[in-house]
Amino acid sequence: MNAPALSVLDLVPVTAGQTSAQAVAASLDLATHADRLGYRRYWYAEHHNMPAVASTTPPVLVAAAASRTERIRVGSGGVMLPNHSPLVVAEQFAALEAIAPGRIDLGIGRAPGSDPVITQLLFRSGTTSDVDRFPDHITDILALTSPEGATVRFTSGSEYAVHATPSSTGSPEVWLLGSSDYSAQLAARFGLPYVFANHFSGDGLERALGLYRTQYRPSEQHPEPRTFLTANAVAAPTAEEAEERALPQLRMMARLRTNRPLVALETVEQAQADPWDGMTTSIIDSTRAKWFVGTGDQVAAELTAFAAKYGVDEIMISPVAGAYDGEPRDAAPGRIRTLELLAQPVPAA
Incomplete structure (x- = not known):
C-alpha cells in the first residue's frame, strides 16, 4: 500500500499556564515545521469561547502562517459560514489568495462552532448569514472569489x-466540510471537494463518503470527486510516551461528552494525577480506540491502512500530543515530534 500524503489540522490548543500569545506562537512554529517536512496543507479550525482552543479566527491565522511558510497550502478547516457574511468571507480569502497565490484553501462548514450564547452574540453583531440559505451562500462565495466576480440583478432589470478583490488572477480552492449526510450530498451536487470531520467522532463516515461519491456531479474545476480523511494522531519515540501525550486531549473529550465545565488543557502530569470516574474511563477508552497513537512506524502503518480502507490518498492529522510540565510554552515539542516521525521524504526540486 502506498502511504497517503499528510496534512495538518490545527485548533491551536491552549495548555494550563500557557497564554494565547504562546499558543499562537507554538502553532506558527508547528506550521513552519509542517512546511519544511513536506506536509501538503495546514488548516485552522474555527471554535469560539473555549478555554483550550485559540483558533477563533482562521483568516488571521492563515495569513500569519502563509507569511511564515513557502510551499505548503494553508487554509481553514473550516470557516463556519453561519457566523459570517458570505461577502466578508469571500473578501478575506481573496485577500489571502493575493498574499499566497495558489496556496489558499477555503474550507467551509455549516455548524456554528460555538455554544448557543456565542451564536446569539455573533447574530447580534449583524455579520452572520442565514443557515437555511447555506447552499446559496456557497454559490455566492464561489462567484465572488472567481476572477469574473458576481452579478447582482435588480427587479428593475x-x-x-x-x-x-479588484483584479484577481486566481481563486482559493473551496472545500465543503461536515459530519452529516447533508454536507456530503451538497458537496456532490456542487461538484466540490469534500471532507468528513472524522477526527471529531467518525460516526457515519462510510455512509457520507458513499453518498458523496455516488451522487457526485462533475464540475469544470473538479471532474472527479475528491476527498480526504481527518484523524487524531500522536506519535512519539515510544508507545508509552505517545499514550501519555494523548491523555490531556482524551480527558478534554470526556469533559465535552459529559457537559462538564471546560478548562485549559491539562499537562500530562496533571491528567495523570487527577482521579477518573467510571464514565470518564469509558469515554476515554472508546475515544482512544478511534485515534492513531503509538510510535512513528506504528501510526504511519495504521494511517496507511486507514487511507486504503476508504480509498483516499491524503490524511489530515490533528496532532493532539499534550505537553509535559517543564516544556516550553511557546513551542509544542510533542506535536512537532508527531509531525517529524510521520513525515515522508520531501521530493527533490
Whole structure:
C-alpha cells in the first residue's frame, strides 16, 4: 500500500499556564515545521469561547502562517459560514489568495462552532448569514472569489458587478466540510471537494463518503470527486510516551461528552494525577480506540491502512500530543515530534 500524503489540522490548543500569545506562537512554529517536512496543507479550525482552543479566527491565522511558510497550502478547516457574511468571507480569502497565490484553501462548514450564547452574540453583531440559505451562500462565495466576480440583478432589470478583490488572477480552492449526510450530498451536487470531520467522532463516515461519491456531479474545476480523511494522531519515540501525550486531549473529550465545565488543557502530569470516574474511563477508552497513537512506524502503518480502507490518498492529522510540565510554552515539542516521525521524504526540486 502506498502511504497517503499528510496534512495538518490545527485548533491551536491552549495548555494550563500557557497564554494565547504562546499558543499562537507554538502553532506558527508547528506550521513552519509542517512546511519544511513536506506536509501538503495546514488548516485552522474555527471554535469560539473555549478555554483550550485559540483558533477563533482562521483568516488571521492563515495569513500569519502563509507569511511564515513557502510551499505548503494553508487554509481553514473550516470557516463556519453561519457566523459570517458570505461577502466578508469571500473578501478575506481573496485577500489571502493575493498574499499566497495558489496556496489558499477555503474550507467551509455549516455548524456554528460555538455554544448557543456565542451564536446569539455573533447574530447580534449583524455579520452572520442565514443557515437555511447555506447552499446559496456557497454559490455566492464561489462567484465572488472567481476572477469574473458576481452579478447582482435588480427587479428593475439593471445589474451590478461585485468582486471580492479588484483584479484577481486566481481563486482559493473551496472545500465543503461536515459530519452529516447533508454536507456530503451538497458537496456532490456542487461538484466540490469534500471532507468528513472524522477526527471529531467518525460516526457515519462510510455512509457520507458513499453518498458523496455516488451522487457526485462533475464540475469544470473538479471532474472527479475528491476527498480526504481527518484523524487524531500522536506519535512519539515510544508507545508509552505517545499514550501519555494523548491523555490531556482524551480527558478534554470526556469533559465535552459529559457537559462538564471546560478548562485549559491539562499537562500530562496533571491528567495523570487527577482521579477518573467510571464514565470518564469509558469515554476515554472508546475515544482512544478511534485515534492513531503509538510510535512513528506504528501510526504511519495504521494511517496507511486507514487511507486504503476508504480509498483516499491524503490524511489530515490533528496532532493532539499534550505537553509535559517543564516544556516550553511557546513551542509544542510533542506535536512537532508527531509531525517529524510521520513525515515522508520531501521530493527533490
